[in-house]
Amino acid sequence: MAEHGHGEHAQMTGWRRWAYSTNHQEIGLMYIWTAFFFFIIGGMLAMLMRVELMAPGPTIMDPQAFNELFTMHGTTMVFLWIMPVFAGFGNYFVPLMIGAKDMAFPRINALSFWLIPPAGAMLFLAAFLPGQHLADAGWTGYVPLSLQSPGLGMSFWFLGLHLLGVASTLGALNFIVTIFRMRAPGVTFHNMPLFVWAQLTTAFLLLFSLPVLGTALVMGFGDRTLGTHYYDLASGGAILWQHLFWFFAHPEVYVLILPSMGIVSEVLPKFTGRPIFGYKAMAYSILGIGFLGYTVWVHHMFVTGIPSSVRTVFMINTMIIGVPTGVKIFNWLATIWGGRIQLKTPMLFALAFIGNFLIGGLDGIFLASIPVDYQLTDTYWVVSHIHYVLFGGAVLGIFAGVYYWFPRMTGRMYNEKLGVAHFVLTVIFLNVTFFIQHSLGLAGMPRRVADYIPAFTQMNLISSIGAVCLGLTQLLFLYNALVSLRSGRIVGSGDPWGGSVRPEWQHGIMPNPVAHASAEPHAEVRHGGEL
Amino acid sequence: MAQHPEGAAHAHADEEMTLPHGSKWPIIAAMGVGLIYVGLIAGWPILAGGLAIVIIAMAGIITEDARWWNGNVGTGMRNGWWGVLFFLGTEVMLFSALFATYFNHRAAAGAGFGLNPEGQFYLADAVVKTGINTVILLLSGVTCHFAHTAIRRGDQQKLKLWLVATIALGAVFIGGQVVEYLSLASEGLRVQSGTFGATFYMLTGTHGAHVLGGLGVLSICAWRAFQGQFDQKRHVAVEVSAIYWHFVDVVWVLLYAVVYLRVL
Incomplete structure (x- = not known):
């Protein structure tokens, strides 16, 4: 046993402990660190963009650089920040929550993580090559723009995304088998934490949509480099790309929000002292959102001339998603109702998640309506919508999770005052930045353009000031996290939040790293074998 | 059994999932894969370097696992079985995307799809030859099933026999595909030849790559069968491996019916 067990592994020290790790908690932490690294990069790209838009006309860059910035900002935030950070939380907490010793395939798990740094480097590689520029066709890579963009950056984009897709597919497989097969006795689909439900649904969304993106990317790469004709414009290639891309990318937006919904469903009960309201409704609404997520991709293509009968079906499907989402919102509110609310930082972020995500959900319902979409598509309304869902939703949920689980992952407590300050400033500047973009969109300002008419100056200036402040606010978090990591108050051997103890605080092979909490592995580990 | 002492040891630890030790191969494999991807753009020296690293890492994982699998095969929850099942889900979506592209272009091109400059269907000659090849691949599915039923009875000799037969038939199929590619290329059908050339080579090439992958896993199975690792x-x-091989067979039947016979 010693040869294969964790004994040998635990003795590895220094960089080898991390580089050669197959332990889900260590891999989870590496995911989270990597994701935050790319969050900083993606955030700096966004701030540069908003500085350019502070005034009409060229200010600090040429339009080509602006195109590269919004392309890399979107790609980075979606594929290198939110997806890896959720994979990190999932890695760390799903096995703990279901009482499994580790993920089902520990080495595949390590491989999924280690594919991300080379893929991320590849996406940015062209910036360091003389005479080359980064990908510049938007994160959606629309054909023919993405095929005609000269240079290596776009080619690296096609293959870099493909590699990230391979990594995520392996990760999704791992989560599904882990959750299906590795639950400890007594952990069932009807009592496992909602975060696990969210990760399971996310994994299914990735599993069936990523292969389609991968195929589309390989064909695009062929058209760029081999002279093939997959996206032959005379044969409808431009629309074909959009179908294949959005068949992936619409499920993808639920990949980016469901785990945050799961985190919020963990945080709210903890800080209200009440169990989650309507557990089964919550679980099945996650599943429902996931299923419906596959049936709505054409709503990104209403203006492409698709027959109106088809459009109507997709409009209705899109609006139906509001139903399971509404179930979740009301159940969260019912959970809070009458609870003994503790306004700690994680709870604050979870509450702000509900409000800001709701804004993003409602302005999305407007977009789902075909005539409204005709007016608003490709305007700043869309930019506002996606940022309310992804920053107001996904990122606020991530921060709720980071603060909530900080003591579990580091063994130390963060600074609560700094946490609250980070929360207050984030929510203020988030709304300063993005709310006014609704007005810009209604007024007709197109997205993805480095310039605008002088009439939009004031609104853009407000949004830009908000964006720069929002970015700087994140330094507070960085400072808090790094200082607390070294000198935060050491928490005891259990859950520092009080109330009923959740499973992720009870188990774990890698104990609470500072306090050396009870390292007793789960009492009833199911038997298993890899192949 | 003398061949797997670790297996005997595990008879006692049957109730516990055995975790692999930390491994250096995942990170090495990942860096190799990264180099392959960069090399596809930057040129063959990097590509070759990446391939070499991946091959070394694969060899490392397999030698690491040959010991490890041997001690753990059949001890538990068949996670691998479930993993392959869901992996086939991704394969279904992969081929769905390819078929969708094919149908899009066939509809867009109308009656002229797949015709050579003389106005004849490029695959007219290939229908019969590839039909024979199809039968060979289906036969390999039968032999693969025999291999599976043999080991379910515990018949190790028959397992080895049918696995080798399956690998041989699969290799013949691949050979037939290579011959067909060469002859089509000489007729002027290339991957750059419009939407038909692009989709034809993409569909058949992706399928062929899956057959090659299947031959790889079947070869590992055969090697382990000769080590006496199965009972x-x-x-x-x-x-x-059998489930995967049957899946690849079924895809081919669909592909042959759609692309060669144009029944759909």
């Missing part, structure tokens, strides 16, 4: 209860690898 009546412990043969998950044979089972999942």
